[in-house]
Amino acid sequence: MAIKLTMLIIFFGIFIMVGYMCRKSSKSVNGFVLGGRNVGPWLTAFAYGTSYFSAVIFVGYAGQFGWSFGIASTWIGLGNAFIGSLLAWSILGRRTRVMTQHLGSKTMPEFFGQRFKSKNLKIAASAITFIFLIPYTASLFNGLSRLFKMAFNVEYSYCVIVMAVLTAIYVIVGGYMATAVNDFIQGLIMLVGIVAVILAVLGQNGGLMGSIAALSNIPSETSNVNGVFASFLGPEPMYLLIVVLLTSLGTWGLPQMVGKFYAITNEEAIKKGTVISTIFAIVVAGGCYFLGGFGRLFNTQAQVDIEGFDSIVPSMLSGLPDILIAIVLILVLSASMSTLSSLVLASSSTLTLDFIGGLRKKEATEKSNMNLLRVFVAIFIVISAIIAIVQATSKVTFIAQLMGISWGALSGAFLAPFLYGLYWKKVTKAGVTTGFIFGIVTMIIQLLISLKILTVSGPILETIFKNSLYSGVFAMLASLIIVPIVSLLTGKTTPDGVDEMFDCYGQTVRVHARTSLTDEEE
Structure with missing residues (x-):
């Protein structure tokens, strides 16, 4: 217990300190929402990855789809890496950065409003964003409940409140830059944590080959093929494809994901960020779903029927040493808080700048927008936390x-x-x-x-x-x-x-060039 508490205190202390150190970069709307459009490739790539992969994926999706597909669920993680990261950065990255700067848009709804010269489109897009990001944010908290109960026997609502308060502090104080720096730290934790956990879990069943052999002996409810949970495409290839498409291609339309491209510093950074983000996704997403694929070795159908899919991954981890359980807690907290901060910024900025800003007759001052942004960060987190607690207690x-x-x-x-x-x-x-x-x-x-x-x-x-x-x-x-x-x-x-x-995509730039003498001319 001392190890777990110490690691949590250090974890939270670092994030609050980062928020305080980044306060200077959040004094303007542009700095608070986009970090001044001057965020480097490593911070942007990790911010993209940690916003992508949360407790919903590690606890919920990895358990559910690992149960359904076996180790074929690894394809979901690879789809996230190559479609949701590599292709997204390659196709959307540069054009998003160039066009949004040219139009002066800070959010996706503002892009729609300026690109199509329609105030109504901007207001509609901001309303859609706010309405549907709140339940998505609330779902992040659900993945934490079972893990904290397993490790600390702590009431779920206390965990939600602590996480919400700490996230609100560093986002309100440091804005986008604090979020990006913390995302980088959280991303490093996720990379190390997922590798350590996979090795430990597989070690309980004789290593990789022993685990695959044990998994191949489990029959499927939907297929008559022997060893289908250890096969290449699993028992339901079509359903697997649907999951890959939603979780991979779907990121191209999520405001909190696309918003990362608005803030990156330059074209060279986009190229580097593409590689970094893809590698991060292969390790984290591929690792999560690969780990979830062995869930049937640690759970029975009766357990899942009673406790649900969210119980699968915690059951797999319950037998690990305390130090590894502490690492898992930090890993899941990192994934959740990074995604939460990203969603909070996306929702509060679009509500302030696009919805309320679109309804105002007079343009608001910078100070007024900043105050409103911070207020809505707090409101958004409070609403999401309340929804999560209500859902967990009343179903x-x-x-x-x-x-x-x-x-x-x-x-x-x-x-x-x-x-x-x-x-x-x-x-x-x-x-x-x-x-x-x-x-x-x-x-x-x-x-x-x-x-x-x-x-x-x-x-x-x-x-x-x-x-x-x-x-x-x-x-x-x-x-x-x-x-x-x-x-x-x-x-x-x-x-x-x-x-x-x-025209912003193909502007011609003239530069002075020095004449270079060739050997013949000499």
Whole structure:
């Protein structure tokens, strides 16, 4: 217990100190929200990775999908690395950084408002962001409850309150830069922690080969193939593909993820950040899902039926030495607090600058915006913590289902409009509006079906709305088709000045060059 408490105190103390040291960089809105657009490749790459991988993935998804797919769940982590990190940085990184600086936009809703010259789009995007980021943030706390109960026998609500208060302190004091520096520290902890935990867990069943051999003897409820949980694609390859797409491609439309590209310092930093972020994702995401794939060696079907998927990973870790359990706690806290701080900044900034700013008749002063930003950071954290505590104690079905659809709703609404907004001059306001509506309506239908308020019939609809993963992927992929079709049919709603906006990608720069004499000329 002394080891665990000491490590936690050191952990929290470092983050508060970082927030205090970064206070000078958060005196302006640009500094508070984007770190002055001067954040290097290592900080940005780790901020991206730690915002991506939270307790939801380590405890929830790794346990659930590891149980469903066995070691084939590792493909989810690799998809996160190569689609969610490598491709995202390569396709979105430079264009996002250049276009947002050219337009002067600090958030994704502000980008929509300026790129398409529509105040209504900005307000709508900010409302969508705020509404669906809150349940997503609340879900972060849920992954911590079982781990803290296992290690400390601490009441879940106390853990939520402490984590919320500490995150609020360093975000309010230090803004984006404090978040980025802490994300780097948290990322290092995650890298070391996940490797140590994998080695320790596999060691309990005779190492890697012994664990695979034991896993191959477990029968599947959905497949008659022997040893399917130790196979290349697992018992449900199609479902595995759906999970890979939602958790990987989905990041392209999440405001808190894309926002990292706004702040990076220059083009060279983007190239380095791409490599760093991909390697980080391979180790952390690949490691989490690989570890989860062995969950059936430590749990029975009866345990999972009673306690749920969130109990799988804690059960795997319960037999580890105290020092490793302490490392796991710090690892999960790191993952959760980094993602929480990123979500808080994304939501508070869009509510302050885009929603309230869009409704104001007069432009607010810098000081007024800064005060409001800090107030909404606190409000957002308080609301998320209350929702998490209510959900954990009362098991409110609506909240649980809303958490499940939040990722799909955000990505379904924003991915296609944002991607086409960066690359295609002919995308229109009507096309973007249709994309927003389609993504949100699709996921609201899924919510109503999950709550058993609505039913659908027919093989196609039943497949699309099988669960929030299927409908989330459908919303994203269908929107990629719908937005350009509607844009081609509604050319009159194309905003003015698009050519000038896209000139920022190919500006010609003239430089003086010295004449160099060749051997022949000499």
